Amino acid sequence: QKEVEQDPGPLSVPEGAIVSLNCTYSNSAFQYFMWYRQYSRKGPELLMYTYSSGNKEDGRFTAQVDKSSKYISLFIRDSQPSDSATYLCAVPYNQGGKLIFGQGTELSVKP
Amino acid sequence: EAGVVQSPRYKIIEKKQPVAFWCNPISGHNTLYWYRQNLGQGPELLIRYENEEAVDDSQLPKDRFSAERLKGVDSTLKIQPAELGDSAVYLCASSSVLGVNTEAFFGQGTRLTVV
Numbered sequence: 001q002k003e004v005e006q007d008p009g010p011l012s013v014p015e016g017a018i019v020s021l022n023c024t025y026s027n028s029a030f031q032y033f034m035w036y037r038q039y040s041r042k043g044p045e046l047l048m049y050t051y052s053s054g055n056k057e058d059g060r061f062t063a064q065v066d067k068s069s070k071y072i073s074l075f076i077r078d079s080q081p082s083d084s085a086t087y088l089c090a091v092p093y094n095q096g097g098k099l100i101f102g103q104g105t106e107l108s109v110k111p
Numbered sequence: 112e113a114g115v116v117q118s119p120r121y122k123i124i125e126k127k128q129p130v131a132f133w134c135n136p137i138s139g140h141n142t143l144y145w146y147r148q149n150l151g152q153g154p155e156l157l158i159r160y161e162n163e164e165a166v167d168d169s170q171l172p173k174d175r176f177s178a179e180r181l182k183g184v185d186s187t188l189k190i191q192p193a194e195l196g197d198s199a200v201y202l203c204a205s206s207s208v209l210g211v212n213t214e215a216f217f218g219q220g221t222r223l224t225v226v
Contacts, residue, residue, distance in 0.1 A: 006153075008151060009173070013161075032212055035202070040222075041219070041222075042219055042220075043115070043202055043204075043217030043218050043220050044154065044217050045217065046214045046215070049212055051212070053127070063156075088153050092212070092213075094167070095172075095209060095210070096206075096209050096210045096213050097159055097166070097209060098144075098156045098159065098167065099154070099156070099168055099215060100154050101153025101154050101155070103150070103151065103152050104151050104153050105185050106150070
């Protein structure tokens, strides 16, 4: 079992839809959780990070962690074509010395 | 401020040939990472440097891969000889300090195709 697993998609939604992206993780010791966004032919960029359980909101994006079920979610409200990208969940490991990434979910938002 | 710069952007080589990738991290960033991203997968760490010291190279295939970070700034990753399975995007990243909530800034990557 991989330490971080993510549904690879692809996921296609119409503009304005609410998008839900999900990951599961295996190690209950993980405390920080990150979401990176990767546009085609670009490197990943940090979108949000959360600590422990609960929600964190940033504009149209909400990150949610459920430690009891080892489940991480990213919600995108009012999705835009510019949100079309691959979304990667990641967990910092070894005091941040390494990021363990999920496989990434490819999202396409159609106008 | 300039981000992480990598070159070349694309490289096509024949198997058994050598290849090298170059990375210039963000100025002042002591930590430098090389990740490999296979098609449809998330990046996986190959090696991490703290200044000029390689502190985690456990995932680097040392029989054919080598890396260096002279003077603790630029870094070079080399493959010799390349194999078909080495086709991937090689990403360089840097961060200012080591920490669980420290952002790693990624370059655009070098897309390697081995034919």
